[in-house]
Amino acid sequence: MNSKSSIINIAKQTIETESKAILNLSSLVNDDFADAVTLIYNSKGRVIITGIGKSAIIASKIVATLNSTGTPSIFMHAADAIHGDLGLILEDDIVICLSKSGNTPEIKVLIPLIKRAKNKIIAITGKNDSFLGQHADFILNAFVEKEACPNNLAPTTSTTAQLVIGDALAVCLLELRGFSSSDFAKYHPGGALGKKLYLRVEDISSVNEKPKVNSSTSIRDVIIEITAKMLGVTAVVENNKIIGIITDGDLRRMLTKVDDFSKLTAKDIMGANPKRIQAEAMAIDALELMEAHGISQLLVEENGNYAGVVHIHDLIKEGII
Structure with missing residues (x-):
């Protein structure tokens, strides 16, 4: 039983069982799902997501997904709700309740309290005829x-299955809001993904x-400039226009x-027409250009003038790579 083949078979069976169940969910999506999405989209309030046990953990993840895609959401543990946390639900808020059975004691206490406050309830449950299903405004x-x-x-x-339903909700709302990559970056400014989108x-x-040096600068002074600026490169400029580049490798x-x-000058050893990038370009574009040409630095231009250097080490430090 502990053989590698047995372990692999068990893993495969688990994945196959879950994948079949997920595939079947698409046949269960109906008007209630569309109406629930529309309700959330048009709401002036927040989405409060609650559950008990493992469902509470899934609820927390759905909250995180909705928040990161433009739908303000808050997690409320069902057990804590009936011991004081119910006060976080405001008048315009919508409550999503997760429960496989829909009949847990906490749910049976919580749902009537929410109904009394006249907040709309969306149920994510596996049993439509459960207590939760019977009292929810919409059943997913x-x-x-x-x-x-x-x-x-x-x-x-x-x-x-609950997690997949939550993802489907989030993606539908994302599409309705026209939530773009730049919007996503606003909510993820500190992460590597966010930096790829806004840096x-x-x-x-x-x-x-x-x-920078000019074309007549002596090689000695070129070496001094590259060493002093510590970027392994210098631009060769005339009237602040880039005409060439000299790297450590060129030396x-x-x-x-x-x-x-x-007796040599910068003009004698520089590379003409160097690869360059505009200052307003995205940092991820600089990385792609470096990778495409096998180089580690790019000269930067702004309004046709020399504006500096971006080094691959800068991109690594920022987490772009």
Whole structure:
């Protein structure tokens, strides 16, 4: 029983059981689902999501998903609600209650109190004829034939179904709101994903040094400039326009070709027409350009003028990579 093959088979059976149950959910989506989404979309209040046991954990996740996609939501544990937390429900709030059976003692106490306050109730349950189902304004059917647990006891498939229903709600509301990637970034400014959506090249390059030389600068002074600015590169500019670039690699290659570089200038070793990026471009675009050309720095332009350097290390530090 403890063989690798047995373990693999059990894992596969669990995944197959849950995937079949999830696929069946699509056949259970009806007018109640559409009406519930419309109710939330048009509401002036928040969404309060509650549950008991494992359903409470799923409720917390659905709250997080809704909040991150533009629907203000709050988690309320069903047990805590009947011991004081019921006061967080405001007049215009909508309550979503998760319960597989819809008949737990806490639910039977909680639902009449919410009904008395005249808040709308959306049920996510596997039993439409349960106490919760009978008293909810809308039922989102999360029926599953059996749990993945071999004893058909531990909440597994049923909680997965609840989570999928929550995701479907969130995505429908996201689409109705026209929630864009820039909106998503507003709610995730500290994460790597958010930074990919809002961080611009100028946000990074503006805090870097701005190495530059002109075409007649001696190689000695080029080396001094690259060393002092610590970016491994310098722009070659004329009238603040980029005409070339010199990197650490260019200097090393020069040393393999000439014995005396005392008379050489920046123009003699620079790379002409270097890759560059606009200051207002997204930082993720800078990364893609670097990866496409196998380089680690880009010169930055703003209104046609040299504006600085963005280095791949900057992108790593910001979590873009």
